[in-house]
Amino acid sequence: MAVTRRDDTCAPPAAAPVPAAGGRRPRADRARQVADVLRRQVLYGDLRSGALPAEAELVREFGASRNTVREALALLRAEGLIERCPGVGTHAVAEKYPHGLERLLGLAETLREHGEVANEVRLTGLITPSREISSRLGTPGGEPVVYIERIRRLNGLPLSLDLTYIPRDLGEPLLAEDLVRNDIFVLLERIAGRPLGRAEVMLEAVNADPHSAATLDAPRGAALLMLERLTHLSDGRPVDLEFIRFRGDRITMSGSMSRA
């Protein structure tokens, strides 16, 4: 690797890349670089469910030292993406599924090809919402709304913990439906008699608090992808406010963005 170090943030722009003598660079920086490229191949590319190339091959492929490659593999192992079996080699073990950022889909709709989504319904009922909830759902202050709390599993593995608020006129009929096997999106459209339209989403990465971690069978402090989503019917009426904690090791979000 021909590289130039620039430690001074105020340095003038480099004229052209200058090979650094000996390429002295912390191994952890080089390992991250290798791991980032391998990550996608392991998750969704040619290394998905299979053996990884031997270390010697990765050394050639990345033009990196054997120790750098080992450290890159250690990073992916720490994330639970690969496993190393002595005498057998390293292989991909990620159970991480893509959730689309573009089209508004329920989890069971999205993951149909990956297996069966089943919901553990922890809690359902009418609550008197705070002003913030009433205001976002467009319901009169003080009017009860339906609250639903679910753990969502794919093939038995916890994916997410979902807290859902729905206006009473749609939420009460929803509670008579099978919430274990169905996405709320699909049920809501049936009950409302019209399709969903748009949703505003906010995505964050947060460390799981101890209780959320335990609820999701994840280690304490595990990285969660937190999604807040307000979904509207096609006529613009807000009907579904959700706070979703996805296990970071189980879900990726993918989509496309446009400059224009």
Place this chain on the structure above:
Amino acid sequence: MAVTRRDDTCAPPAAAPVPAAGGRRPRADRARQVADVLRRQVLYGDLRSGALPAEAELVREFGASRNTVREALALLRAEGLIERCPGVGTHAVAEKYPHGLERLLGLAETLREHGEVANEVRLTGLITPSREISSRLGTPGGEPVVYIERIRRLNGLPLSLDLTYIPRDLGEPLLAEDLVRNDIFVLLERIAGRPLGRAEVMLEAVNADPHSAATLDAPRGAALLMLERLTHLSDGRPVDLEFIRFRGDRITMSGSMSRA
């Protein structure tokens, strides 16, 4: 709160919400529910840069016990979103900024209203890329590409660590530009003489490895929002492959999604 517990994942759908006697529910579950509503108000709503209502007021607002409200505040405090000063009260302290999921914008473009983005350019140079990088950038195998590694700061606070790969014909002129003050997106458009078009993105939540955490001045294991993004020119040519680790406590991603 009138609620029904359902611990059996295979239970038949509930007929209607039944108030649970006494609403016996782990306090941590109720605290999470309160914290999730407050989180957005603290980040982007009416509680943004200011004092939070007194505990007694939150108790009324959420119909929750004082202990539940305290536990909810403790959750937000653990995430660094609020601070409690004895004798003064609790106030919002989050320095977390919204990044759009819809329109493809550079960080400085996006955060213009929040302050100045400055990039610490840690490394620039030509590298011989792995097959995966060549293939995604559409460059001939073995042809060098430009690699740029930056820490991006807003008002001095680290936001992200960005690893960027760019085809040589565009990347070399880029290295002659001021990478400290400018977004690569803006520079690329100038050099290519045409606008950027679309980008494919993949978002994940991951725990920071020790070295990435140290690089971003974040605690070990901190939740990171990891973004992999391949950006194309308006004519479809892929020109910018980035691997970005955002500090989870500094960035939220927001946008809208459509059902149709």
